[in-house]
Amino acid sequence: MNQKTESEKVINNIKLALGLISNKNKVNLHEPDFSNSNAKKYLNSCIDSGWVSSAGDWVNKFENKISEITGSKYAVAVSNGTVALRLSLHCAGVNRTDEVLLPPMSFIATANAVAHLGANPHFIDIEADSLGMCPIALEKRLSDIAIIKDGNVINKETGNFIKAVLPVHVFGLAPKINEIKSICNTWNLPIIEDAAEALGSYITFKNNLIHAGCIGDIGTISFNGNKIITTGGGGVIITNDKKTADLARHLSTTAKINHPYEFFHDQIGWNDRLPNLNAALGVSQLELLENILEKKHKLHKVYKNIFKSSDNFEIISQPKNTKSNYWLITLRLKFDNPLKIRNEILINANMNGILLRPSWNLISDLPMYLDCQKGDLKVAVDQSNRLINLPSSPKLLKN
Numbered sequence: 001m002n003q004k005t006e007s008e009k010v011i012n013n014i015k016l017a018l019g020l021i022s023n024k025n026k027v028n029l030h031e032p033d034f035s036n037s038n039a040k041k042y043l044n045s046c047i048d049s050g051w052v053s054s055a056g057d058w059v060n061k062f063e064n065k066i067s068e069i070t071g072s073k074y075a076v077a078v079s080n081g082t083v084a085l086r087l088s089l090h091c092a093g094v095n096r097t098d099e100v101l102l103p104p105m106s107f108i109a110t111a112n113a114v115a116h117l118g119a120n121p122h123f124i125d126i127e128a129d130s131l132g133m134c135p136i137a138l139e140k141r142l143s144d145i146a147i148i149k150d151g152n153v154i155n156k157e158t159g160n161f162i163k164a165v166l167p168v169h170v171f172g173l174a175p176k177i178n179e180i181k182s183i184c185n186t187w188n189l190p191i192i193e194d195a196a197e198a199l200g201s202y203i204t205f206k207n208n209l210i211h212a213g214c215i216g217d218i219g220t221i222s223f224n225g226n227k228i229i230t231t232g233g234g235g236v237i238i239t240n241d242k243k244t245a246d247l248a249r250h251l252s253t254t255a256k257i258n259h260p261y262e263f264f265h266d267q268i269g270w271n272d273r274l275p276n277l278n279a280a281l282g283v284s285q286l287e288l289l290e291n292i293l294e295k296k297h298k299l300h301k302v303y304k305n306i307f308k309s310s311d312n313f314e315i316i317s318q319p320k321n322t323k324s325n326y327w328l329i330t331l332r333l334k335f336d337n338p339l340k341i342r343n344e345i346l347i348n349a350n351m352n353g354i355l356l357r358p359s360w361n362l363i364s365d366l367p368m369y370l371d372c373q374k375g376d377l378k379v380a381v382d383q384s385n386r387l388i389n390l391p392s393s394p395k396l397l398k399n
């Protein structure tokens with residue numbers, strides 16, 4: 001088998017899918033789009049009114065729109081997705097030295113949010129279908145190392161409390177959250193769903209289509225510049241639990257007690273609130289979401305058709321009983337030893353101005369997290385070598 005030919009085939013297929021004739025402009029992985037939107041109008045209204053910072057109507061409007069789209073009772077807008085995760089974990093009772101179970105294949109922020117609280121990531125393997133946390137691996141790891149004592153889940157090996165489970169919706173694909181939930185119910189562990197990449201993704205739960213982040217106890221979404229919609233920088237906590245929402249809101253605004261003039265703070269809070277400017281941009285972006293999702297599904301179909309006759313490559317599709325937002329469309333290499341070919345494709349494509357990206361290095365392999373507790377991570381190790389994310393901006397769709 002000629003590797004050069006394989007990588008040329010992939011690049012030709014991408015060019016074909018995107019209708020690229022000459023390559024004058026670089027093709028990025030994912031770009032925000034503000035054309036045909038109310039972005040400037042809404043931003044100007046902030047500036048004209050003087051309300052640009054973390055109080056103002058647009059923050060409420062943004063939160064209401066998020067509630068409407070996700071079906072979550074409460075939405076608390078914060079300054080980014082990492083902060084949303086850290087605040088959610090804190091609200092779920094995660095403290096210093098506690099352990100949080102999470103997959104190793106995610107953006108670094110998932111583990112960092114745990115570490116920012118002085119807690120410890122504890123890695124659980126993924127499954128290939130959804131690229132998300134594997135319920136079987138979760139169940140096995142818990143039964144191998146955990147005991148329940150006085151109502152607490154304790155890691156026998158470290159003596160630390162296991163306080164929460166943190167599954168991730170990777171590239172917009174939903175993990176097997178129903179199965180994860182039933183395991184967490186058995187162990188009485190809260191679920192925080194990292195749905196940073198998954199605005200517009202859904203899972204069937206008890207015959208209803210439920211938005212990502214709404215089956216667990218708390219969900220978080222990011223609105224960073226490269227996500228499906230952006231607020232410039234921003235995040236949101238979604239939950240159906242009023243107590244959690246109230247606490248998150250209170251702690252995100254320096255834990256200040258409402259009063260006409262007194263400064264009284266009853267806890268150590270954070271300054272985590274989303275500024276009005278960012279929320280205004282966010283509202284203008286949310287108005288485009290339906291259209292973006294439609295284009296994403298069309299682009300996925302185009303890629304899927306172009307790669308469908310290939311034995312060695314596969315475009316990953318939404319798992320059964322889920323609807324993906326296809327934030328990033330992913331090519332899976334099916335070779336026995338994919339790493340060399342993967343790297344060749346990455347080098348060739350980037351030289352051609354098509355900025356393909358591999359999936360992340362596993363968090364469990366990064367220097368800060370090498371000593372963390374972990375189960376057997378063989379699926380994550382294998383999958384991380386065979387994934388390439390394709391240019392997925394909605395505006396790349398050629399009609």
Ligand SMILES: *Cc1c(COP(=O)(O)O)cnc(C)c1O
Nearest residue numbers: 080081082107109110196222224
């Ligand atoms: C982007 C992302 C985050 C962090 O969001 P920021 O807004 O960049 O802080 C967390 N988890 C995952 C899986 C992400 O992709």
